[in-house]
Amino acid sequence: xxxxxxxxxxxxxxxxxxxxxxxxxxxxxxxxxxxxxxxxxxxxxxxxxxxxxxxxxxxxxxxxxxxxxxxxxxxxxxxxxxxxxxxxxxxxxxxxxxxxxxxxxxxxxxxxxxxxxxxxxxxxxxxxxxxxxxxxxxxxxxxxxxxxxxxxxxxxxxxxxxxxxxxxxxxxxxxxxxxxxxxxxxxxxxxxxxxxxxxxxxxxxxxxxxxxxxxxxxxxxxxxxxxxxxxxxxxxxxxxxxxxxxxxxxxxxxxxxxxxxxxx
Amino acid sequence: xxxxxxxxxxxxxxxxxxxxxxxxxxxxxxxxxxxxxxxxxxxxxxxxxxxxxxxxxxxxxxxxxxxxxxxxxxxxxxxxxxxxxxxxxxxxxxxxxxxxxxxxxxxxxxxxxxxxxxxxxxxxxxxxxxxxxxxxxxxxxxxxxxxxxxxxxxxxxxxxxxxxxxxxxxxxxxxxxxxxxxxxxxxxxxxxxxxxxxxxxxxxxxxxxxxxxxxxxxxxxxxxxxxxxxxxxxxxxxxxxxxxxxxxxxxxxxxxxxxxxxxxxxxxxxxxxxxxxxxxxxxxxxxxxxxxxxxxxxxxxxxxxxxxxxxxxxxxxxxxxxxxxxxxxxxxxxxxxxxxxxxxxxxxxxxxxxxxxxxxxxxxxxxxxxxxxxxxxxxxxxxxxxxxxxxxxxxxxxxxxxxxxxxxxxxxxxxxxxxxxxxx
Numbered sequence: 213x214x215x216x217x218x219x220x221x222x223x224x225x226x227x228x229x230x231x232x233x234x235x236x237x238x239x240x241x242x243x244x245x246x247x248x249x250x251x252x253x254x255x256x257x258x259x260x261x262x263x264x265x266x267x268x269x270x271x272x273x274x275x276x277x278x279x280x281x282x283x284x285x286x287x288x289x290x291x292x293x294x295x296x297x298x299x300x301x302x303x304x305x306x307x308x309x310x311x312x313x314x315x316x317x318x319x320x321x322x323x324x325x326x327x328x329x330x331x332x333x334x335x336x337x338x339x340x341x342x343x344x345x346x347x348x349x350x351x352x353x354x355x356x357x358x359x360x361x362x363x364x365x366x367x368x369x370x371x372x373x374x375x376x377x378x379x380x381x382x383x384x385x386x387x388x389x390x391x392x393x394x395x396x397x398x399x400x401x402x403x404x405x406x407x408x409x410x411x412x413x414x415x416x417x418x419x420x421x422x423x424x425x426x427x428x429x430x431x432x433x434x435x436x437x438x439x440x441x442x443x444x445x446x447x448x449x450x451x452x453x454x455x456x457x458x459x460x461x462x463x464x465x466x467x468x469x470x471x472x473x474x475x476x
Numbered sequence: 477x478x479x480x481x482x483x484x485x486x487x488x489x490x491x492x493x494x495x496x497x498x499x500x501x502x503x504x505x506x507x508x509x510x511x512x513x514x515x516x517x518x519x520x521x522x523x524x525x526x527x528x529x530x531x532x533x534x535x536x537x538x539x540x541x542x543x544x545x546x547x548x549x550x551x552x553x554x555x556x557x558x559x560x561x562x563x564x565x566x567x568x569x570x571x572x573x574x575x576x577x578x579x580x581x582x583x584x585x586x587x588x589x590x591x592x593x594x595x596x597x598x599x600x601x602x603x604x605x606x607x608x609x610x611x612x613x614x615x616x617x618x619x620x621x622x623x624x625x626x627x628x629x630x631x632x633x634x635x636x637x638x639x640x641x642x643x644x645x646x647x648x649x650x651x652x653x654x655x656x657x658x659x660x661x662x663x664x665x666x667x668x669x670x671x672x673x674x675x676x677x678x679x680x681x682x683x684x685x686x687x688x689x690x691x692x693x694x695x696x697x698x699x700x701x702x703x704x705x706x707x708x709x710x711x712x713x714x715x716x717x718x719x720x721x722x723x724x725x726x727x728x729x730x731x732x733x734x735x736x737x738x739x740x741x742x743x744x745x746x747x748x749x750x751x752x753x754x755x756x757x758x759x760x761x762x763x764x765x766x767x768x769x770x771x772x773x774x775x776x777x778x779x780x781x782x783x784x785x786x787x788x789x790x791x792x793x794x795x796x797x798x799x800x801x802x803x804x805x806x807x808x809x810x811x812x813x814x815x816x817x818x819x820x821x822x823x824x825x826x827x828x829x830x831x832x833x834x835x836x837x838x839x840x841x842x843x844x845x846x847x848x849x850x851x852x853x854x855x856x857x858x859x860x861x862x863x864x865x866x867x868x869x870x871x872x873x874x875x876x877x878x879x880x881x882x883x884x885x886x887x888x889x890x891x892x893x894x895x896x897x898x899x900x
Binding site: 262265266267283286289290291293297298299302303304305308309312315316317321348364368 | 651
C-alpha cells in the first residue's frame with residue numbers, strides 16, 4: 213500500500229443485528245485531507261467508522277491505519293463518537309471529560325502529568341470552552357457538548373481524527389468553530405474523517421468524499437465524485453434486490469462469508 | 477432506647493457487629509455507584525437474588541457456615557448468573573430486562589429449594605441459613621467480620637487503582653475501547669466487585685434486600701455532587717450510616733431481621749435527599765418558584781403604578797390598585813406592605829407614592845416590556861396584537877446586559893409598537 217494513505221479498508225462487510233449493513237467496502241483514504249463519509253440514514257456510515265476503530269466484529273475483510281493493524285498505531289488515531297451515544301448526566305465537568313483524552317491504557321493507573329493537564333487546557337481553549345471548563349456537562353447546550361468531545365480528541369494529539377456526525381444538532385456558532393478547527397488541523401497535516409448525513413451543509417469544506425449506501429458508491433476528490441449520477445445512486449433509494457436479500461439473510465440467520473473463505 | 481444505644485458503644489460484640497456493618501455499607505455504596513452510573517441497577521438486584529444457591533451449595537459442601545466457603549459459592553454462582561444474563565440478552569431475542577427477571581427468579585427458586593433441603597437434613601436453627609433471606613447482622617461471628625473486612629479492603633483498593641478505567645467505561649465505553657482500554661475486562665471486574673460486595677453483605681442484609689444497599693446510596697449521592705470522586709465518597713457515607721442505623725433499629729426488639737430496617741434507613745436518607753438536595757431537591761425548586769413569583773408580582777405592581785401615573789395619577793389608593801389588577805385583597809395588602817418595606821413605595825393616608833428607587837425600577841420594567849415588544853415586531857415579525865402576552869413574561873427576565881444589547885440593536889428607540897413612550 214502506498215505510504216501516502218491514512219486508512220485502508222479492504223473487502224469489509226459488517227452485519228448489525230444480523231442484518232448486513234456494509235457490503236464489500238474497499239477503499240483507501242489520503243493523508244492531510246478533510247474527508248467526508250456521506251450517505252443517507254441507515255447507509256452504514258457510523259458502522260464503517262466503528263469497524264475502522266475496531267469497535268464491532270467484522271463479517272469479512274480488514275481495515276488498516278498507516279498500513280498497520282489498529283492496535284499498533286492506536287495513539288495516532290482519535291475517535292469522536294456520536295454525541296447521543298453517552299449520558300450527559302454523568303457526574304463530570306468539561307475538564308474531566310477533556311482530560312480523558314490524555315488517558316493512556318498503559319499508564320491508566322498513573323496520575324496525569326502537568327503536561328497532560330496543559331494539553332487538555334489548550335484543547336478546551338481551542339474549542340472556546342475555557343469559561344465553561346468547570347461546568348457540569350449536563351448544563352451545556354448540544355453544540356457545547358459536541359465541542360467537549362472534539363476537545364477530548366484534540367487532547368489526544370493524534371494524526372487521524374475520526375468523527376461521527378459532529379454537525380448534528382449544533383448551533384451555527386459551533387458549526388463555525390468546528391469547521392475553522394478542522395481547517396486548521398488540515399493545515400497542520402492532520403487527517404480528518406467525518407461522517408455526515410447530508411451534502412447541503414458544510415460539504416464545501418470536504419476535500420475528499422466517500423459516498424456510501426450499504427455499498428460503496430464512489431470515492432475520490434470531491435470535484436470528481438460529486439456527479440449527479442453518483443448522488444442519484446447514493447440518495448436515490450435502496451436497491452430493492454439488496455433489501456430483499458438482507459431480509460432473507462436476517463430471517464435465515466445466514467453468514468455473509470462461507471467458512472474458511474479467505475479475503476486476504 | 478438510651479440503654480440500647482449505649483449498649484452498642486460498650487458491648488465488645490456489638491461494637492464488632494457495628495464495625496462490620498459499617499464497612500459493608502460503605503463498600504456497597506462505593507461499588508453501587510458504578511452499577512448506578514452504568515445503568516446496571518437491575519443486574520445488581522439480579523446478582524443479589526442469584527447468589528442464594530451459591531451460599532447453600534457452599535454450606536452443603538463443608539457442612540458449616542464457613543464465610544470463606546460461602547463467599548466462594550456466592551462468587552461462582554453470581555458470576556454464572558451475570559454470564560447467563562449477558563448470554564441470553566445478546567444471543568437470543570430476549571431483552572435484557574427479561575433475561576434479568578428470568579435468571580434472578582430461577583436462581584432464587586433453586587436457592588429456596590436447596591435451603592429447604594438443608595433444613596430437612598440438618599437442624600435448621602443450627603445452620604442459621606434462613607437468616608440469609610432477610611439478613612441478621614447479629615449472627616456475624618468475629619471471624620466472619622474479619623473475612624468481610626479483608627475483602628472490603630481489597631475491593632476498595634481495586635476501586636482506587638482502577639478508578640480512571642472505571643470512569644471511562646461508565647461514561648463512554650466506545651471511547652474507552654477506541655483508546656485501547658480492555659473494556660470487556662473492566663466490565664468483568666465491575667461485575668466481580670458487585671458479586672463480591674453482595675457476597676459479604678447478604679448475611680447482614682439478606683439476599684432479598686441487598687440490592688437496596690447497592691443502589692440507594694448512589695442514587696442519593698448523585699443529587700449532592702457533580703463530581704464522580706465525591707459521589708463515591710458520599711455514597712460510601714450514606715451506605716455506612718444507613719446500615720449502622722438499620723442495625724441499631726433492628727436490635728431494639730429481639731429477633732427482627734436487619735435487612736428491612738436498613739432499607740427503611742436508606743429510604744429515609746433518599747427521601748431527605750429528594751426534599752433537601754441543592755437545586756434538584758423539592759424545597760429548592762419550591763423556593764425558586766416562590767422567589768420567581770414574588771419578583772413577578774412586585775414588578776407588575778410597580779409597572780401598574782407607573783402606568784397609572786402615565787394616566788395622570790401620582791398618588792394611588794389601594795382601591796385603584798385593586799381595580800387595575802385582578803388579585804385578592806389579602807395578598808395585595810401583603811405585597812404592598814413588603815414593597816413599602818423594600819423602599820419602593822411610601823404610604824400616606826391610605827394612598828401610595830413611588831419613591832425614587834421605585835420610579836427607577838418601574839421605568840426599567842416598563843422599558844424592558846416595550847423594548848421586547850418592539851424586538852418581537854421588528855426582528856421576529858410578530859403581529860402587534862400578539863406581542864403583549866410574551867412581553868409580560870419576558871420583561872421580568874431581561875438583565876441589564878440584554879437590555880443594553882436590545883437598545884443597541886433597536887438603535888435606542890423612542891416609542892413602542894403601540895406608540896407608547898419608552899421611558900429612559
